[in-house]
Amino acid sequence: MSSYRKPGTRPPKPESPVDQEDAFVAATLEASNWAQKNRPIVTLGVVVLGLGVAAFVYYGRYRDTLRTNAALQLEEMQLRLAAGDPATLQTDLELYLDRFSGTPFAGEARVTLAQVNTDLGDREGAAEVLRPLAGDVGNPLGAQAAAMLAAIAEDMGDLQMAEGLYERLADGARLGFQRRDALASAARLRYAQGDPAGALTHYDRLLAEMDEMDPGRGVVEMRRAEVVAMAR
Numbered sequence: 001m002s003s004y005r006k007p008g009t010r011p012p013k014p015e016s017p018v019d020q021e022d023a024f025v026a027a028t029l030e031a032s033n034w035a036q037k038n039r040p041i042v043t044l045g046v047v048v049l050g051l052g053v054a055a056f057v058y059y060g061r062y063r064d065t066l067r068t069n070a071a072l073q074l075e076e077m078q079l080r081l082a083a084g085d086p087a088t089l090q091t092d093l094e095l096y097l098d099r100f101s102g103t104p105f106a107g108e109a110r111v112t113l114a115q116v117n118t119d120l121g122d123r124e125g126a127a128e129v130l131r132p133l134a135g136d137v138g139n140p141l142g143a144q145a146a147a148m149l150a151a152i153a154e155d156m157g158d159l160q161m162a163e164g165l166y167e168r169l170a171d172g173a174r175l176g177f178q179r180r181d182a183l184a185s186a187a188r189l190r191y192a193q194g195d196p197a198g199a200l201t202h203y204d205r206l207l208a209e210m211d212e213m214d215p216g217r218g219v220v221e222m223r224r225a226e227v228v229a230m231a232r
Contacts, residue, residue: 070100074109086116107133107141114148123152134165137172147178150185163189170205180209184220187227196231200224 073096080089093113100106110133117126130149136142150165166189169182187202203224210217 066100067103067105070096070103070105073100074105074112077109078112081112081116086119090116090120107139107145111141111145111148114145118148118152123156127152137169138174140173140175140178143169143173143175143178147181150182154189159189159193163193170202176209180206180216183209184223187223191227191230196227199227200231203227 077089077093077096090113093109093116096109097106097113100109110129114126114129117123117129127149130145130152133142134146134149137146146165146169150162150169153159153165154162163186166182166186170179170186173179173182183202183206187199187206190196190202191199203220206220207217207224210220
């Protein structure tokens with residue numbers, strides 16, 4: 001259907017290429033005139049944009065350098081841990097965490113520092129270092145920290161805290177061996193606290209997680225049988 005046009009009027013004349021070019025030139029001149037009149041604003045915008053790009057590039061390079069240094073220094077400290085000298089290493093690891101706390105290597109450094117503190121007999125210091133990491137048992141490193149924290153709690157006589165950590169590991173750890181180790185420890189602590197029925201529950205769950213051909217299955221079955229015999 002054709003569009004309605006009032007009688008006596010002419011249809012709009014299409015723009016010719018020359019008209020379009022003139023309009024483009026006019027718009028360009030207008031933009032150029034505006035830039036000339038507002039030169040300070042334009043200059044400031046260019047400077048701000050340049051600084052933003054430079055800052056972004058600098059931050060990326062700084063972050064990469066920081067991670068590289070963190071990896072190298074942690075590797076060097078772990079070699080020192082294997083060679084001895086825990087007292088000096090303890091101070092260096094504390095400084096390391098202050099400097100590299102935001103890097104992916106901070107968690108591993110916490111575990112290493114906790115091990116050093118434990119070797120020096122500072123179990124409370126080791127527990128304090130591990131707590132921020134041990135909350136996430138779904139992360140393999142967090143699960144390792146939680147297992148260390150549970151062992152420290154057990155050594156300090158807080159069996160309920162230790163058992164709670166082992167049960168959290170049994171429920172939330174991603175790696176099978178971490179869940180199995182946690183169930184075995186939880187069963188042992190239940191029995192030590194005079195709860196053979198609870199120990200059997202943990203042992204049964206552990207056996208259900210183990211393969212029939214698992215070489216460690218016989219040891220678990222023997223311990224379960226011991227609990228049954230002692231409970232009679």
